[in-house]
Amino acid sequence: AQRVTQPEKLLSVFKGAPVELKCNYSYSGSPELFWYVQYSRQRLQLLLRHISRESIKGFTADLNKGETSFHLKKPFAQEEDSAMYYCALRSSNTGKLIFGQGTTLQVKP
Amino acid sequence: NAGVTQTPKFQVLKTGQSMTLQCAQDMNHEYMSWYRQDPGMGLRLIHYSVGAGITDQGEVPNGYNVSRSTTEDFPLRLLSAAPSQTSVYFCASSYSALAVAHEQFFGPGTRLTVL
Numbered sequence: 001a002q003r004v005t006q007p008e009k010l011l012s013v014f015k016g017a018p019v020e021l022k023c024n025y026s027y028s029g030s031p032e033l034f035w036y037v038q039y040s041r042q043r044l045q046l047l048l049r050h051i052s053r054e055s056i057k058g059f060t061a062d063l064n065k066g067e068t069s070f071h072l073k074k075p076f077a078q079e080e081d082s083a084m085y086y087c088a089l090r091s092s093n094t095g096k097l098i099f100g101q102g103t104t105l106q107v108k109p
Numbered sequence: 110n111a112g113v114t115q116t117p118k119f120q121v122l123k124t125g126q127s128m129t130l131q132c133a134q135d136m137n138h139e140y141m142s143w144y145r146q147d148p149g150m151g152l153r154l155i156h157y158s159v160g161a162g163i164t165d166q167g168e169v170p171n172g173y174n175v176s177r178s179t180t181e182d183f184p185l186r187l188l189s190a191a192p193s194q195t196s197v198y199f200c201a202s203s204y205s206a207l208a209v210a211h212e213q214f215f216g217p218g219t220r221l222t223v224l
Contacts, residue, residue, distance in 0.1 A: 094157075
């Protein structure tokens with residue numbers, strides 16, 4: 001079964017602290033994984049995708065197939081990073097995108 | 110381009126009423142989908158479509174119907190609204206269902222309350 005789990009509903013850190021938002025997945029094939037972000041009063045938008053191995057706004061995420069994880073990391077959190085973050089898994093067979101429960105990141109000044 | 114548009118932005122229904130949430134995109138995207146967003150549940154896929162005339166069920170399809178008569182439009186119909194369908198509904202589209210790692214673009218959402 002295709003499943004994405006984000007164990008933390010809320011992650012609260014101080015500005016300048018490191019951030020790690022956890023994501024674990026279950027998928028029988030070769031996974032395509034994404035992180036989406038929803039800032040307050042804005043649309044959900046793509047943050048990064050594992051296939052690009054990119055760093056966006058200081059965030060990175062590495063796919064660990066052994067641990068079936070795709071954790072999102074940033075070494076120094078900024079207040080503008082406060083948002084809801086969703087991890088998502090795309091089925092290569094059907095194309096459908098399944099999301100995790102989401103983690104609210106709160107960066108305090 | 111307007112991107113993905115949704116109407117209405119807000120809607121209040123009584124139990125048993127029916128309505129259609131509209132979704133349109135002007136990017137010639139093949140793939141379109143509907144999600145509902147609930148606190149603690151994240152985004153759950155209701156229905157999706159890989160092209161005109163083709164639809165399939167997602168995780169939570171019960172109580173909802175969809176059709177895809179054109180590439181641009183993907184309406185979501187609530188047949189007989191129930192309080193459990195109170196939620197925020199998002200429509201999304203992407204270039205192709207099978208192209209690797211294509212981004213999904215989301216609409217602004219429709220906030221639905223069923224009394």
